Amino acid sequence: MTRTAMSHKPSVPKSVATVLGAFNSLGESFKGAITVDANARITWIDDRYCELLGIAPDAAFVGQPVEQVIPHSLLRRVVETGRPILIDIMAFDDKQFVVCRLPLRNEHGEIQGAVGFVFYEEIDYLAPILEKFETMQRQLSRAQAALTRERQAKYSLSSFVGASEVVRDLKTMVRRYALRDGAALILGETGTGKELLAHAIHQQSDRADGPFVAVNVAAIPEALLEAEFFGVAPGAFTGADRKPRKGKFELAHGGTLFLDEIGDMPAALQAKLLRALQEGEFEPLGSNTVKKVDVRIIAATSQPLEQKIEDKSFRADLYYRIAVLAIHVPPLRDRLDDIGLIAEALLETIPRPRDQHGWVITPEAIAQLTRYRWPGNVRELRNVLERAAAMAPSELIDVGLVARSLPRSANTDPTPPISGDLSERIAAAERSALVEALATEDGSKTAAARRLGVSRSQFYEKLKRHGLD
Numbered sequence: 001m002t003r004t005a006m007s008h009k010p011s012v013p014k015s016v017a018t019v020l021g022a023f024n025s026l027g028e029s030f031k032g033a034i035t036v037d038a039n040a041r042i043t044w045i046d047d048r049y050c051e052l053l054g055i056a057p058d059a060a061f062v063g064q065p066v067e068q069v070i071p072h073s074l075l076r077r078v079v080e081t082g083r084p085i086l087i088d089i090m091a092f093d094d095k096q097f098v099v100c101r102l103p104l105r106n107e108h109g110e111i112q113g114a115v116g117f118v119f120y121e122e123i124d125y126l127a128p129i130l131e132k133f134e135t136m137q138r139q140l141s142r143a144q145a146a147l148t149r150e151r152q153a154k155y156s157l158s159s160f161v162g163a164s165e166v167v168r169d170l171k172t173m174v175r176r177y178a179l180r181d182g183a184a185l186i187l188g189e190t191g192t193g194k195e196l197l198a199h200a201i202h203q204q205s206d207r208a209d210g211p212f213v214a215v216n217v218a219a220i221p222e223a224l225l226e227a228e229f230f231g232v233a234p235g236a237f238t239g240a241d242r243k244p245r246k247g248k249f250e251l252a253h254g255g256t257l258f259l260d261e262i263g264d265m266p267a268a269l270q271a272k273l274l275r276a277l278q279e280g281e282f283e284p285l286g287s288n289t290v291k292k293v294d295v296r297i298i299a300a301t302s303q304p305l306e307q308k309i310e311d312k313s314f315r316a317d318l319y320y321r322i323a324v325l326a327i328h329v330p331p332l333r334d335r336l337d338d339i340g341l342i343a344e345a346l347l348e349t350i351p352r353p354r355d356q357h358g359w360v361i362t363p364e365a366i367a368q369l370t371r372y373r374w375p376g377n378v379r380e381l382r383n384v385l386e387r388a389a390a391m392a393p394s395e396l397i398d399v400g401l402v403a404r405s406l407p408r409s410a411n412t413d414p415t416p417p418i419s420g421d422l423s424e425r426i427a428a429a430e431r432s433a434l435v436e437a438l439a440t441e442d443g444s445k446t447a448a449a450r451r452l453g454v455s456r457s458q459f460y461e462k463l464k465r466h467g468l469d
């Protein structure tokens with residue numbers, strides 16, 4: 001139907017007239033009706049509804065999209081889905097009305113349009129429905145507020161504990177990258193704090209007020225990944241799971257999408273992600289219309305992506321797109337100076353027995369922690385401390401407790417705790433450095449010597465002196 005100004009008053013469609021007669025008998029409670037055509041353009045509005053909407057009955061509304069006259073109308077949904085909305089509540093000013101929307105079909109069952117009826121009911125039997133509606137509205141806004149809080153970044157840069165030089169450099173880089181809006185890639189072993197840094201980048205960026213949405217690519221079954229990322233359009237599936245839902249991309253609109261373990265992303269999804277990054281748009285599953293989004297991607301991986309590019313399991317073009325801002329998080333064994341600070345910060349978060357003030361970790365216990373290689377990094381450190389805390393008879397975490405909480409392999413190193421006079425302490429520190437360098441370099445003496453800045457022969461001589469050869 002074309003948009004025509006109304007020169008004469010349109011008449012009630014025949015199919016509506018009978019129902020209208022019945023509703024008219026409700027008297028004051030019936031507030032009117034409206035009909036639209038198959039394109040959701042208004043074909044008729046009854047006088048009482050015009051009055052309610054505050055428009056003149058002879059206004060030029062015929063032919064206009066229904067939302068232009070009634071912004072929250074759902075009649076378009078009824079013509080598009082062919083499904084009635086038998087009962088609903090719609091607000092006008094400070095009053096709430098009960099509305100009923102039905103599709104109108106021709107004799108072949110084809111959708112011709114829809115009709116909406118409006119009731120205002122002060123009599124008692126609608127009060128429970130309205131009350132329930134208001135309660136649900138309240139619960140919904142509480143749940144939405146909780147969800148918004150949940151989607152805010154949980155950590156700031158100060159949550160990443162550490163004062164060593166590598167960590168200070170890392171934080172400087174994170175601050176710099178936070179101010180740029182491009183995709184970023186965080187690389188590092190498992191448990192090094194990559195997710196924590198992604199939160200921090202978001203929190204320091206102009207997107208801090210927007211959502212922070214995290215997806216662990218490796219944790220989602222491949223068959224569900226696309227729907228999880230890009231959402232599902234209405235009617236995309238005919239099976240049980242046919243509910244339309246938003247994907248993480250859309251949920252992150254205006255904010256940051258953190259893709260953990262991006263190296264595990266299947267090839268087909270990599271192509272879609274690349275397009276979404278390049279064009280800022282994507283198609284939900286089962287839809288042929290594109291959605292535009294404004295999302296910053298921060299990806300993380302503990303796998304060597306270059307190797308995956310070589311064996312063709314990761315797209316080079318996607319890698320170059322996300323690796324423009326690349327951050328390498330060093331493993332914990334490369335920042336052992338920070339272990340005391342990190343351990344103390346982690347202990348603060350471990351519940352302590354009721355009558356204690358707080359955990360106290362002894363210097364010897366910290367020294368013991370620095371002798372381990374930490375393949376699971378800070379996450380493993382937390383586990384070890386939790387184990388020690390669980391065994392502790394008091395608030396004191398001492399070297400014995402730590403030794404018992406470390407994996408058995410860690411305790412095979414017979415390095416004594418650092419104590420005694422200065423020469424003994426220097427000797428113990430040297431021994432510890434030798435063990436540590438060897439562990440970091442996977443037993444390679446040449447690399448360990450280089451790491452410590454001594455010649456190979458000096459290194460061998462020291463190993464011998466400490467009984468480590």
Ligand SMILES: Nc1ncnc2c1ncn2[C@@H]1O[C@H](COP(=O)(O)OP(=O)(O)OP(=O)(O)O)[C@@H](O)[C@H]1O
Nearest residue numbers: 159160161189190191192193194195196302378379
């Ligand atoms: N420097 C740090 N200071 C304090 N806590 C840290 C630090 N680094 C990591 N953590 C804590 O260690 C745990 C693991 O960190 P996170 O999940 O960020 O690591 P990740 O590198 O993303 O791990 P994965 O690769 O396995 O996903 C978290 O509880 C985190 O809060």
